[in-house]
Amino acid sequence: MILTVTPNPSLDRTYEVPGLDRGEIVRATGERVDPGGKGVNVSRAVAAAGAPTLAVLPLGGAPGALVAGLLDDQGIKVAAVPVAGETRANIALAEADGTLTKINAPGPELTGPEAEALLESVGEESAGADWIACCGSLPRGLEPSWYAALVARAHAAGARIALDTSGPALLAALREHPDVVKPNAEELAEAVGRPLATVGDAVKAAEELRGLGAAAVLASLGADGQILVDASGTWFASAPVDAVRSNVGAGDSSLAGFLIAGGEGPTALASAVAHGAAAVQLPGSAMPTPEHLRPEAVTITAEVPLDRPLKEPAT
Known part of the structure; x- marks a missing residue:
């Protein structure tokens, strides 16, 4: 079972539009409403693959109730922590050429007791979990050290932790040695404080995160693929x-694929890439089911093309 933690969940509305013309009326050609937040998306991807999952998240107001209802409709068990503030609602505009414009609301500000209740809920629900996936930005009211506290408590309970966050929260959590961290190229560049222009640059940055405490680094490099750097070596x-139809939730689907396949080694990396590639070809934040996957199309090698320039250099 994969338990997910989403400190700042959302209600995500995605509109497909032919293009954007600022200041004009734009008529959507399609729309979706989904429960959102990176951990929520991981749970949705795990459930779409037919595996068990439990989503722990703070919820408040009418949007929070709708998020819980949508997850229940997808067969996902929810451990909701009630909060006074209203769950945020986000908007994504997906253009026909694949360009995505997102408007993310800040979300509620959690109180000290609400933050502690969220930690306690994870501890109460984590029995029997193969992995705990802690994902996304922290809401207002939670210090960057909150994820570090969560990793420490989870490890004390014997659980394995996958962490997908960025900035100060990522750096603070590294000292508690998460089992795997999953940055994208921009987050990886931010963590090491320099731009990444090649696959080799990304590998070196991932090695530095391991030096700071991460047991393994699974890094998404956009159209270039993914790398996995762990104690056994490096895979590409x-x-x-x-x-590309929409990349909303593609990284979360990729993490789900990695954890479903065991969360370590080249087999899990191949699963991550297959899930991510399938997700970007679906509308909105739809998650791939087994029939969408093409594992035979994944190319994996230990001979990493270190000199290959990134199609989308990270600054």
């Missing part, structure tokens, strides 16, 4: 994508 994997 990629897969062809016919057309």
Whole structure:
């Protein structure tokens, strides 16, 4: 079972539009409403794959109730921590050429007791979990050290931790030695304080995160694929994508694929890439089911192309 923790969940509304013309009326050609937040998306991807999952998240107001209802409709068990503030609602505009514009609301400010209640809920629900995936930004009211406290408590209970966050929260949590961290290229560049222009730059940055405490680093490099750096070495994997429809939740789907396949080694990396490639070809934040996956199309190698320039350099 994969337990997910989403400190700042959301209600996500995605509109598909032919293009954006600022100041004009834009008519959508399609729309979706989904429960959102990185951990929520991981749970949705795990459930879509037919595996058990439990989502722990703070919820408040009418949007929070709708998030819980949507998750229940997808067969996902929810451990809701009631908060006084209203769960945020986000908007994404997906253009026909694959360009995505997102408007993310700040979300509620959690009180000290609410933050502690969230930690306690994770501890209460974590029995029997194979992995705890802690994902996304921290809401107002939670210090960057909050994830570090969560990792420490989870390890004390014998659980394995996958962490997908960025900035000060990521750096603070590294001292508690999460089992795997999953930055994208921009988050990886931010963590080491320098731009990344090649696959080799990304590998070196991932090695530095391991030096700071991460047991393994699973890094998404956008169209270039993904790398996995752990105690056994470095692996590089990629897969062809016919057309990008929306990248909302693709990284979360990728993390779900990694954890479903055991959360370590090249087999898990191949699963991560297959899930991520499938997700970007679906509308909005739809999560791939087994029939969407093309594991045979994934190329994986220990001969990492270190000199290959990144198609989207991270600054």
